Amino acid sequence: MTDGRDGTPRTPDPETPLPRSFFDRPVLEVAPALLGRTLVRRTSRGPVTVRLTEVEAYAGERDPGSHAYRGRTRRNASMFGPGGHAYVYFIYGMWWNLNLVCGPEGSAAGVLLRGGEILTGHEQARERRPAARTDAELAKGPARLATSLDVDKALDGTDVCSADPAAPLAVHAGRPADPASVTTGPRTGVGGDGAAHPWRFWIAGDRTVSPYRAHQPRRRKRRLDAATPDA
DNA sequence: AAACCGATCATCT
DNA sequence: GATGATCGGTTTA
Numbered sequence: 001m002t003d004g005r006d007g008t009p010r011t012p013d014p015e016t017p018l019p020r021s022f023f024d025r026p027v028l029e030v031a032p033a034l035l036g037r038t039l040v041r042r043t044s045r046g047p048v049t050v051r052l053t054e055v056e057a058y059a060g061e062r063d064p065g066s067h068a069y070r071g072r073t074r075r076n077a078s079m080f081g082p083g084g085h086a087y088v089y090f091i092y093g094m095w096w097n098l099n100l101v102c103g104p105e106g107s108a109a110g111v112l113l114r115g116g117e118i119l120t121g122h123e124q125a126r127e128r129r130p131a132a133r134t135d136a137e138l139a140k141g142p143a144r145l146a147t148s149l150d151v152d153k154a155l156d157g158t159d160v161c162s163a164d165p166a167a168p169l170a171v172h173a174g175r176p177a178d179p180a181s182v183t184t185g186p187r188t189g190v191g192g193d194g195a196a197h198p199w200r201f202w203i204a205g206d207r208t209v210s211p212y213r214a215h216q217p218r219r220r221k222r223r224l225d226a227a228t229p230d231a
Numbered sequence: 232a233a234a235c236c237g238a239t240c241a242t243c244t
Numbered sequence: 245g246a247t248g249a250t251c252g253g254t255t256t257a
């Protein structure tokens with residue numbers, strides 16, 4: 001159905017892994033093109049697949065919203081590697097988030113996977129996410145998606161373009177979202193200069209898209225000097 | 232060595 | 245909509 005310009009095969013089998021060339025493009029092209037694709041996670045208990053419905057683009061070292069903003073560290077090293085690999089990080093002391101690295105090696109761009117619809121492996125996903133009241137909540141939010149798919153630090157740096165049928169993580173062609181259904185807006189929870197760009201992409205009306213939350217300008221924690229009473 | 236902070240979620244009101 | 249939970253990475257002293 002696609003014309004091939006975006007790196008997908010001309011006659012895509014939904015279960016064909018996306019080629020690395022798909023990811024070796026500007027992240028702002030890759031992010032919306034990921035909507036409707038399927039991410040396959042293979043565990044010892046079998047596959048869990050999710051249809052991606054919400055993503056965010058992070059543009060590299062010049063993007064103040066990106067973990068790459070302050071340069072390469074051990075934590076974000078996989079973002080600086082070649083496209084088509086996972087970048088997994090730990091957040092808020094409790095959760096894992098999954099990104100797909102994009103662009104040429106060194107550009108440190110990536111796409112945060114923020115929401116999706118679980119297509120197969122509901123039983124596994126539900127066991128990991130007992131708080132989910134409906135199937136739509138299984139992967140509605142980046143940490144929920146990672147939890148449903150059993151993604152943690154062990155998958156940081158994983159190649160997601162592998163054709164190995166046993167690969168732990170792979171992105172398949174799926175059924176790309178109709179561009180007319182793709183909506184954009186500012187990134188969730190990103191403040192400062194990083195908030196200006198509409199680099200969040202989602203499928204309009206899909207129930208597995210997480211609610212938008214604006215950045216909270218965290219009030220600095222009160223010091224113990226008590227020199228300044230409240231206004 | 233210690234403080235600060237966060238690409239969040241669940242559970243309240 | 246507000247808040248607590250919880251901890252690694254980074255910055256600052």
